[in-house]
Amino acid sequence: MNLDTAFSALADPTRRAILARLAEGEATVMELAEPFEMTQPAISQHLKVLEEAGLVTHRVDGTRRPRRLAKGGIEAMDQWLAMLREALERNYNRLDKVLADMGHAKQPTAKRGQKR
């Protein structure tokens, strides 16, 4: 897998969403086009980029050509999930600090409108 090609393939949110969809299992162009409110040719164009980047592959089944994640695509999805965890963790690390500050504050009184 060429990292550079893979990276520019991932730079587009629709293509990332297509990969996420394919992580659920294989799908045809028609099935992929449905949730994105895009035309099939537009989706086909995105799939072409993803295939060239080695993230998506297809098989031939009569007239259907269902797409699925290639090995590189699976690795890319794993990396995304790790990044999403990291992003959430950043929020919760901030929350840890907020909670620590709440603990140091005096017992809350019934009065509102503390000065800052």
Place this chain on the structure above:
Amino acid sequence: MSKLTLKTEADTHVVVTRRFATSPEAVYRAHTDPKLIQKWLLGPEGWTMPVCISEAKPGGKIRYEWADGKGRSFYLTGEYLELEPYNRIVHVERMHLPDPTPDNHVETRFDADGTGTLMTIRMTLPDAQTRAAMLATGMERGMEASYARLEAMIQGA
């Protein structure tokens, strides 16, 4: 050891767990009091939440607006369905990008865990496609800083 877990479950769920050192009451308040929410629910470095509406009662409105100070912004709206202080919150939410995403039904539990809290967030999306799109979008919004690091790493290679 990471304190956070995130996994998909069946076709339409995403489950996140996280442990906190303080009581369920404090963690619950940090999730419902707008003044507290604004301090931590911010996403990537540099983003702030200039608008935070959180009417913590059944039927109460939720509205979070984020901005990066460089002209980029987006917002989330939702409604509270059930609140059991300091144990459980059920709400629905949707992102506006700017078109609204399908409703995400979210149950958040705060269970005492020793002297701390185990929080479990269980999201339910209408279908597998919506879940996939949400994870992809969440990644797009949330991971910006990580993504920039990856880019720098690849360009430096």
